[in-house]
Amino acid sequence: MIESALHALRENYNFVVILCGVSLLGAGAGIVGAFAVLRKRALTGDALSHAALPGVCLAFLVLGERNLPAMLLGALASGILGVAIISALVRWTRVRDDAAIGIILSVFFGLGIALMGIIQRMGSVGNKAGLSSFILGKTTGITGADVWIILASAAICLAAIVVLYKEFLAVSFDADFTQSLGWPVYAIDLLLMSLVAAAVVIGLPTVGVIMISALLIMPGAAARFWTDRLSTLLVLAGGLGFVTGVVGTTLSYTFDKLPAGPVIVLTGAALFLLSMLLGHRRGAIARILAHRRFRRSWQERQLLRTLYELIESSGFRQRSVPQDDLLSLRAWSPAEAQKLVQEAAVAGLVLPLPGGRVALTDQGWQQALEATRGHRLWQTFLAEYPEQAGSVVNLASVSVDDHLPPALSDELQAKLVAAGRWPASEVAP
Amino acid sequence: MSTAVASRQSFAAPQTAWAWNEWWLLASYLAMSLALVVIGLEWVTRPAASGVPRDLAAPLWTIAVGSASAASCAILGCYLVLRRMSLLGDAISHAVLPGIVIAYLLSGQLTGWPIFIGALVLGVVTAALTQGLSSLGRVSEDTSLGIVFTSLFALGVVLIQGWVRHADLDVDCVLQGQIDFAGVTQEFYGWQISRPILALLPTLVVTIGFVALFWKELKIVSFDPALAAAMGVRVAVVHYLLMAMVSVATVASFEAVGSILVVAMLIVPAAAADLLSSRLSMMIAWAMAIGIVSAALGYVLGAALDTSVAGMMAVVAGGQFALAVVFSPRSGLASRWLRNLLLAVRITSEDVIAGLYRAEERDQATGVSIELSGVRGESTRSGIDEHSASPFVRWLASWRIAHLGWTAKDRLGQARLTDAGRTVARKLVRAHRLWETYLDTHFDLPRDHLHDAAERMEHFLDPELQAELDAELAGVATDPHGKQIPPADSAVDSSSLEK
Numbered sequence: 001m002i003e004s005a006l007h008a009l010r011e012n013y014n015f016v017v018i019l020c021g022v023s024l025l026g027a028g029a030g031i032v033g034a035f036a037v038l039r040k041r042a043l044t045g046d047a048l049s050h051a052a053l054p055g056v057c058l059a060f061l062v063l064g065e066r067n068l069p070a071m072l073l074g075a076l077a078s079g080i081l082g083v084a085i086i087s088a089l090v091r092w093t094r095v096r097d098d099a100a101i102g103i104i105l106s107v108f109f110g111l112g113i114a115l116m117g118i119i120q121r122m123g124s125v126g127n128k129a130g131l132s133s134f135i136l137g138k139t140t141g142i143t144g145a146d147v148w149i150i151l152a153s154a155a156i157c158l159a160a161i162v163v164l165y166k167e168f169l170a171v172s173f174d175a176d177f178t179q180s181l182g183w184p185v186y187a188i189d190l191l192l193m194s195l196v197a198a199a200v201v202i203g204l205p206t207v208g209v210i211m212i213s214a215l216l217i218m219p220g221a222a223a224r225f226w227t228d229r230l231s232t233l234l235v236l237a238g239g240l241g242f243v244t245g246v247v248g249t250t251l252s253y254t255f256d257k258l259p260a261g262p263v264i265v266l267t268g269a270a271l272f273l274l275s276m277l278l279g280h281r282r283g284a285i286a287r288i289l290a291h292r293r294f295r296r297s298w299q300e301r302q303l304l305r306t307l308y309e310l311i312e313s314s315g316f317r318q319r320s321v322p323q324d325d326l327l328s329l330r331a332w333s334p335a336e337a338q339k340l341v342q343e344a345a346v347a348g349l350v351l352p353l354p355g356g357r358v359a360l361t362d363q364g365w366q367q368a369l370e371a372t373r374g375h376r377l378w379q380t381f382l383a384e385y386p387e388q389a390g391s392v393v394n395l396a397s398v399s400v401d402d403h404l405p406p407a408l409s410d411e412l413q414a415k416l417v418a419a420g421r422w423p424a425s426e427v428a429p
Numbered sequence: 430m431s432t433a434v435a436s437r438q439s440f441a442a443p444q445t446a447w448a449w450n451e452w453w454l455l456a457s458y459l460a461m462s463l464a465l466v467v468i469g470l471e472w473v474t475r476p477a478a479s480g481v482p483r484d485l486a487a488p489l490w491t492i493a494v495g496s497a498s499a500a501s502c503a504i505l506g507c508y509l510v511l512r513r514m515s516l517l518g519d520a521i522s523h524a525v526l527p528g529i530v531i532a533y534l535l536s537g538q539l540t541g542w543p544i545f546i547g548a549l550v551l552g553v554v555t556a557a558l559t560q561g562l563s564s565l566g567r568v569s570e571d572t573s574l575g576i577v578f579t580s581l582f583a584l585g586v587v588l589i590q591g592w593v594r595h596a597d598l599d600v601d602c603v604l605q606g607q608i609d610f611a612g613v614t615q616e617f618y619g620w621q622i623s624r625p626i627l628a629l630l631p632t633l634v635v636t637i638g639f640v641a642l643f644w645k646e647l648k649i650v651s652f653d654p655a656l657a658a659a660m661g662v663r664v665a666v667v668h669y670l671l672m673a674m675v676s677v678a679t680v681a682s683f684e685a686v687g688s689i690l691v692v693a694m695l696i697v698p699a700a701a702a703d704l705l706s707s708r709l710s711m712m713i714a715w716a717m718a719i720g721i722v723s724a725a726l727g728y729v730l731g732a733a734l735d736t737s738v739a740g741m742m743a744v745v746a747g748g749q750f751a752l753a754v755v756f757s758p759r760s761g762l763a764s765r766w767l768r769n770l771l772l773a774v775r776i777t778s779e780d781v782i783a784g785l786y787r788a789e790e791r792d793q794a795t796g797v798s799i800e801l802s803g804v805r806g807e808s809t810r811s812g813i814d815e816h817s818a819s820p821f822v823r824w825l826a827s828w829r830i831a832h833l834g835w836t837a838k839d840r841l842g843q844a845r846l847t848d849a850g851r852t853v854a855r856k857l858v859r860a861h862r863l864w865e866t867y868l869d870t871h872f873d874l875p876r877d878h879l880h881d882a883a884e885r886m887e888h889f890l891d892p893e894l895q896a897e898l899d900a901e902l903a904g905v906a907t908d909p910h911g912k913q914i915p916p917a918d919s920a921v922d923s924s925s926l927e928k
Contacts, residue, residue: 110743
């Protein structure tokens with residue numbers, strides 16, 4: 001009875017240790033990886049982790065025994081060598097970056113496998129279990145000491161990010177501009193990549209060479225759907241990485257057939273998918289909804305403007321027009337026009353009259369005036385200053401008066417009046 | 430005229446000659462590698478004791494399996510590398526894993542059609558998902574790639590470890606393959622044949638057929654997708670066909686050589702070949718050759734060191750890539766350095782004798798002699814020692830001048846232009862002054878901007894172009910600085926100067 005309780009505690013102690021380790025790792029990798037994703041270096045982590053394998057094996061061959069810190073140092077060295085070769089290839093030869101990454105990744109990994117084969121054939125020394133866990137990862141190997149190592153490195157990464165926050169932010173968003181300010185972009189980049197390398201290497205024994213890059217990419221990419229602010233993004237990426245670690249470890253612990261690395265990666269993928277769909281900033285659903293909203297308001301303005309134009313062409317005699325006349329000015333089908341009118345009627349802007357006529361309500365008239373005036377002012381403005389076209393976003397949605405100085409919009413309106421395209425005094429049919 | 434000048438600005442060797450050189454280079458590389466492989470095999474298969482017959486069948490089958498896999502991967506890899514989609518190949522080779530496992534779980538067998546179909550579907554799904562994620566989620570291509578293939582691979586591993594109980598399908602064999610068993614043969618219509626070759630040979634044939642059939646489409650899509658789309662080629666269809674072929678080649682190679690080697694064979698030979706040739710057909714030939722050499726030498730090294738053959742194949746491929754980076758005749762670092770050095774030496778030596786010629790001309794030409802040692806930096810009256818080339822280049826240039834007999838020592842031990850040197854120098858000065866005159870008449874440049882441009886162009890104006898310039902300038906006799914443009918022919922030879 002007591003023994004089994006002790007056993008359970010010991011089991012749980014192991015579990016808690018592993019849980020702490022993996023979730024801290026997830027948080028650290030998430031934060032560092034967020035920068036890599038922003039810097040468009042998402043696959044550098046992949047190249048790094050594959051390139052780290054021969055370093056692990058070499059450290060083992062040299063020392064002749066399993067010594068985790070030495071192997072991690074070896075991994076760090078050969079990983080950084082790999083990344084350095086990639087950037088040298090891109091810089092000095094006409095090999096493109098994708099090919100360079102693929103080459104280093106596969107050749108270094110092949111070398112690692114070959115070295116591993118040599119180690120395995122060394123007999124009793126080369127106990128296979130220790131090394132092959134580096135490929136797919138093995139969370140059960142985490143000890144209390146490892147957790148402290150992970151914690152310490154996570155703390156160092158965090159400290160570096162806090163201290164160099166401004167520099168990292170500048171480089172991540174506009175490296176060229178940062179360079180032009182005279183900042184040492186190359187050095188900052190190097191430091192960033194060293195942080196990525198550190199995260200990869202620490203994650204190698206637990207998550208494995210092939211999938212550690214997922215732990216780097218996924219939280220950062222997922223967090224991007226929720227926010228546009230870097231500070232929030234980093235906190236979120238860390239949090240998502242942490243959650244990935246907790247959930248993944250628990251799952252793989254519960255179903256003990258399942259290897260930890262892949263389960264953690266699949267958890268991360270699920271979180272990414274959820275964020276991609278639901279993220280309220282850039283998520284797919286939010287974007288589709290925003291797009292639809294924009295489309296609807298654009299069409300509504302389109303309808304009001306058409307109504308205004310029809311009323312205008314009839315000399316402002318009455319506030320209603322035959323609905324069929326709408327089709328003469330726009331490429332709407334009768335069904336589309338009917339739908340637009342109904343939607344506008346629900347919004348209280350128009351009033352369908354018997355006999356197939358549509359009338360503008362007071363509110364509708366005001367909005368139609370505003371929409372048409374805005375449209376024509378933009379037209380005049382762009383005819384005068386065509387070079388400004390690129391700097392004005394979303395002509396359809398922004399109001400003229402928000403965007404142009406009052407003097408300018410008055411001047412434009414005067415031009416419209418002079419051209420007979422706008423009534424000089426207020427009209428009200 | 431100016432377009433004629435511009436169009437002559439490429440100084441490359443004629444294409445046809447180069448193509449022959451390329452074939453010779455490829456052939457000699459293959460011959461050299463074959464010799465290495467034969468020597469290596471000789472050593473690897475040496476009988477343990479005398480009297481035991483040498484067993485060559487297993488090594489040769491292994492090499493054949495590796496070569497077939499490497500060749501089909503290399504062909505397809507060329508298109509991946511050209512289209513900058515190397516990493517999609519990497520991703521597909523990881524991501525077909527769940528397809529294989531699901532097909533195995535459904536059909537219960539590890540060979541034959543189901544596996545191929547499973548992998549094919551997953552390969553295309555990977556390509557589509559990568560594109561879909563990046564457009565739906567507005568994330569960059571490489572981010573979505575990294576997410577898709579790690580997730581699919583993870584799914585495959587989970588499926589294997591969770592549901593598959595079969596000795597032939599474990600994670601190690603997925604990563605490293607089982608090329609060690611390629612030597613085990615089985616009966617096939619009365620022939621003793623290695624099993625993996627039954628899948629790999631048809632794959633190679635289909636790959637070659639695919640490339641031959643869609644040669645034109647693949648080529649244009651690889652080099653200019655926008656043009657291809659404008660010409661009515663269905664770029665997306667070609668893209669997904671290519672991805673399907675990559676999946677087929679991947680899965681055919683998978684069992685034999687594992688997923689790492691597939692990636693290495695897809696990308697590394699093709700990237701090396703890209704450095705070695707700028708013609709697609711030649712590039713594919715190089716890629717196949719490099720792939721096959723990797724397979725053969727990789728086997729030899731793997732057997733010699735008693736380690737993973739697949740890993741060694743990747744390493745050998747990497748070694749060949751490194752060789753290509755350094756020694757490729759066209760774009761290798763060493764060749765580029767050598768070419769630049771030779772050009773610098775030529776330009777420096779030409780500058781020096783042109784300087785001598787001008788000095789002769791300036792001093793009405795007879796008794797002036799200039800220390801050639803001026804080339805090495807000592808002061809002389811002509812200013813040629815001020816040449817900006819490095820000491821090494823200047824040393825080589827002085828050697829070249831002496832070697833070509835452009836100068837000779839006179840009685841006082843000073844270097845003077847020989848007739849041969851004077852002829853060369855006059856042509857250079859003529860080119861220089863023609864170009865200055867041409868620039869002056871056709872472009873609105875200040876006078877002091879003419880010299881530097883002409884100083885560069887004088888080394889590259891061939892007689893034909895000079896004749897054209899001359900005709901264009903309609904016999905202008907002096908350059909903008911009032912100096913005489915020397916005549917092209919040697920009718921008024923040095924005699925006129927040495928009066």
